[in-house]
Amino acid sequence: MNWFTNFLTSSIGRKLIMSLTGLFLILFLVVHLIGNLQLLYSDEGEKFNLYALFMTTFTPIKIISYGLYAFIVIHAVQGWILWRKNVAARGPQGYAVKVTRATGTNARAASNMGWLGTIIFVFLVIHLYQFWLQMKMGALESKMYDGVAAADLYTVVKATYMNTGFVVFYVVSMVVIGFHLWHGFQSSFQTLGLNHRKYTPLIKIIGKVYSVVIPALFALIPLYMYFKNAGL
Amino acid sequence: MMLDGKIPAGPLTEKWTQYKSTMPIVAPNNKRNIEVIVVGTGLAGAAAAASLGELGYAVKCFTFHDSPRRAHSIAAQGGINAAKNYRNDGDSTWRLFYDTIKGGDYRAREANVYRLAEVSASIIDQAVAQGVPFAREYGGLLENRSFGGVQVSRTFYARGQTGQQLLIGAYQSLSRQIALGSVEMHNRHEMLDVVLVDGKARGIIARNLVTGKLERFGAHAVVLATGGYGNVFYLSTNAMNCNVTAAWRAVRRGAYMANPCFTQIHPTCIPQYGEYQSKLTLMSESLRNDGRVWVPKKKEDAQAIREGRKKATDIAETDRDYFLERRYPAFGNLVPRDVASRAAKVACDEGLGIVPTGLGVFLDFASAIERYGKSKANSMGLHNPERPKIIELGEEVVKEKYGNLFEMYEKITGEDPYKMPMKIYPAVHYTMGGLWVDYNLETNVPGLFAAGECNFSDHGANRLGASALMQGLADGYFVLPYTIGTYLANDIRTPKFDTNREEFAATEKEVRERLDSLLGVQGTQSVESFHRRLGKIMWDYCGMSRTAEGLTKARTMIRELREAFYKDVFVPGSANEFNPELEKAHRVADFLEMGELMILDALNRNESCGGHFREEFQTPEGEADRDDDNYAYVAAWEYKGWGEDPTLHKEPLIFNDVHPSKRSYK
Amino acid sequence: MQTMKLTLKIWRQSGPNDKGRLETYPVEANEHMSFLEMLDVLNESLINDRKTPVAFEHDCREGICGTCNMVINGQPHGPMGGTTTCQLHMRHFKDGDTIVIEPFRARAFPVIRDLVVDREAFDRIIQAGGYVSVNAGQAQDANAIPIEKETASRAFDAAACIGCGACVAACPNASAMLFVSAKISHLALLPQGKVEAKKRVQAMVNQMDLEGFGMCSNVTACEAECPKGISVENIARMNREYLSSTLGSEVQG
Incomplete structure (x- = not known):
């Protein structure tokens, strides 16, 4: 399998891995958002808790979720390796004055994907600890819905989103994710070689809409709950 | 002494075929053991090194650039000629041969020029196979355009970057041979001398430009493909680093310099605009396909334009003198370069120049824009379009054809050539003269070959547009790889050369002393300032028109300048480091000698022909007055030592197949 | 003045x-x-x-x-x-x-020295495969293979690269992908270059990696600074060529 490891460690192979895992995570965000939107129902968390139960018990989803964990780790590790290699390629002496212009993306986002990714990674660790780990460890109370017992994740979420600090943290993180996506979305297509004079403009538009709308909706949830619970 | 061009016997059209069938060949197993040095990686050098590598010789290739992709061949814009007759317009090998001989004012060797025309078609085939993206028509086949001095359309082109694309093609072939190990590439190495062993060229001394170290390289034969000497004029369209050093060093070792006074002044360059200016930029000859050259008829108008009181567009059509169309109705704006340049000079001498220095004429695209606009509108089914629409469409067509040239013009001058006519003036562009070579491209020094612009062989007294690329590649791909075999076939028993031999050591010592002497002057004037003064002398007295009186004066001036150079030049730094000033000093030192030889040659040639125009020898209408009875020969000069007059050797030019006629483009 | x-x-x-x-x-x-x-x-x-x-x-x-x-x-x-x-x-x-x-x-x-840098890495990348393997004298007639005008024009756009290295200098990652992809595109677009396209892309990418250039994050600073306007479309084409060559063909680099 020498050719295959060569491929995976080549510059384009590494980029391909970033692209494919990134695209998967982009898809996952939609699924995740659909679930989170259940939080907006004024049903004291019934729909949300049932959704969480479904996601953690339905076998095909469980299988995919292991893939998801793996892809997050691969995307992060590979990204970190690329970042290190690229810094090394730049060499020890930096420019005294450096202007980075870009033609097809946001230059600032594009040249700081490593930093943006790092912030997102920190966010993820905290986020997973707060909710996912609590759920997995069975540390949550159960609630009965029509004879089905479901962990009451809703209450934990609600409590978190009553904390101003966490709300700010979540909203800021969503902005960071937005920038990461602004570049990452169309970039993953370019890496796959999917560049076409007719279709690329469309991909770019979808990417921009996506990277604004999805994080905005994610950010809306803690804000909504915060203000709702604050009675505003 | 009469020189022998070693032209094969037989009818003109059969010579090359017969030569190839009967020439001695080196067997493949022997080629591996035979080393060839190729100096220079322009079209001729890169093509020769690649082709010799493909044949199996052990090649060592040298360039002073950081990469073999940068030689000045890359700057050729317009195109490359080939007798393909793809236009069905009556082109043929014979016609290309005839046009070239006539364009050169009957001062080139028939056999060489015919061979050039014969192999021209293969060059296009070769280039296309390498992936050179020539312009194509909608049917997918190759496009052509016209160039000066020719009535057929035989010029192949790749937008305005033909030279670049052809050089990249040759560079890629060379890279392949480097990867295969048949060519050993030495970047950033400048050849500073030829090493002779028993009277034969057997190696070179090159300076590693990064470390400054002098290095010795031995080989069975040495090929110089080091370009022309146009930079003797300081301001020229040549690249800043183009120089005569390799060729001049060969002359100092006994090679003859042929027809050095034949220099080409290109009519369409951006005029000079300041004292600090470092070079002149060419606007491709292809522009004369559509551009019309003119000056105002009235001196008052010209003066008003010079002073900025009037613009070109303020001059009424009836007050313009389209002097090329007027003087040469048959060829119009597409007369050969020498003719067009001189006509521009005449107009400016009469006080009709249109730039502040008085040295400039207009190249106007307004009528082409209008013509193309109308035809485009027609093809789009627009009847009676408004004038602005016509102009808009016309500008689009012109942009497609010459966009990058217009852009370049705008970048340099800050003026928009779509709205205002370009301002142009002749500038030194190419040198037809060069090392004397026989039919085999071998100089009179055995084993020393010269290819491309470096030799004198194919263009006579004037080169036609789009023929330099043709000649460089012809020499490199299709001539030298054959002809060098006739020399090397006798060398198969000669072992590789040990560079510890005394001859190498002695030559290296001379080079070192030369460099040390340049560094040792420690005077007060910069190398650049000497070069600038030399260029001015050359341009004033040995440029577009020459007189015996002026040339005699210039010779004295150059001798004085040379003396001052060795007394008062300042070269900073040392010989053992990266030192561009030292490189330049060595080159200028050689230019100072070459310039004098050009003047001597111009003085000797008491006639006007091609790019060599002696004011004493002109017809009543002001055209060049050639003297075939006395000057139908190649003047090859032998160096006789420092301060001595060189010796003239003549190679008579015999025309069996064309009859030198008065060259008329009227 | x-x-x-x-x-x-x-x-x-x-x-x-x-x-x-x-x-x-x-x-x-x-x-x-x-x-x-x-x-x-x-x-x-x-x-x-x-x-x-x-x-x-x-x-x-x-x-x-x-x-x-x-x-x-x-x-x-x-x-x-x-x-x-x-x-x-x-x-x-x-x-x-x-x-x-x-x-x-x-x-x-x-x-x-000062502003002078060594760019021979570019030469070595071309030597790895940036050519068509054709010897002088082997070529068929230039008009034997018609090439669509648009295709020839795109090949030219890529071939217009002057090898200056501005793409590397501009890239936050010092990646040479614009340079490499321009040559790969130029030759892959033309029928003459297609023959060895699979081998070429693997060899050139491999050499590019060996030279220590960085990896492309699609910042497009290269395109923004390229004096010849070489497009990052070429990088996408190179990626495509590389993926189909390594994963989709039997050619070994």
């Missing part, structure tokens, strides 16, 4: 082992000069003061040879788009400006 007084901050480094530093020089220029002519004026005055002139590379001064290379105020070849340093003119600067001039920086482009 407008004279401008400028302050230049130029990177000076006597050799690969010198640490190097920015040094300040005043210079007088005028708007008609090219940028390199302005540096000529500086060098002339340094020589007249018996100081070491600034080493910089240049040759054709027509924007085509690709020799000149410097980063001017943070941008390779300076502030004007589609322009090499030699074609940059001083009318784009103002009296009193400070101009910072640095060499192209990348680990794969070590500094030789």
